[in-house]
Amino acid sequence: MKDEPTRVLYEMEDWGYYLLPRAHSHSPGYTGLRIAIRETPTKSHFDPESIRLRLRDKPGSANWTKLELGSPGQGTGHVCPGRVIVRDRLDKRVHFFTFGGSLEVAFAPGVTVYSLHSPAPILELTEPEESIPDQLASETEAIMGEVQAKWGSNDAGFARRLAQVDPFQFYLASLHSILLRYGHSRALRESFEDLYDALLGEEEWLMQAGQWPVQPLMLEELLAPD
DSSP states (O other): OOOHHHHHHHHTTTOSEEEOOOSSTTOSSEEEEEEEEESSOOSSSOOEEEEEEEEEOTTSOEEEEEEOTTOOSOSEEEEOSEEEEEEETTOOEEEEEESOEEEEEEEETTEEEEEEEEEEEEEEOOSSSOSHHHHHHHHHHHHHHHHHHHTTTOHHHHHHHHHHSOHHHHHHHHHHHHHHHHHTOHHHHHHTHHHHHHHHHHHHHHHHTTOSOSSOOOHHHHTOOO
């Protein structure tokens, strides 16, 4: 029987990146993302060359990090909320959004596979940005930007807070904040009806799964300055 790193490397032989299954059929995103960076491009599919995402560094701060073939590290890491940008040698880019998670790394001669796992959906973004995952990511980023502004010039404090938050709690708070905003605005509900309906459906699924808290926090509360 193959050990986990060997199995992951074997499964990624024919892929540049691969999304793991959704938690349920109507989830806006996926449970995991694997990205293979190879020394020699296959030229038979999208061949990632680098990944840019936020990782928690040793001081405990969310730090934008570039990962490449054989990037140094201990094989695991904490992923902070934000965009995940995968780039190839021709500067073609594929974008994702994560509410946070964990990163594992498997090495082999000429290839490194990065595996991102999360208890919250990993959103696959598109161009033009019209899909429900795009809209959910944009709304979440907008609230993050509003809260960061409340930290004033204390960008380091905001980065530390991002590194501390639990990924699933961050996701729940994002959903709750967006649903409240849309619930109070008929114009938003009518303009983004599909998104609103999808998030209501996600809230219902989480309730049925026993994962929706009795008193959910808003994202503004979760990220607020001390």
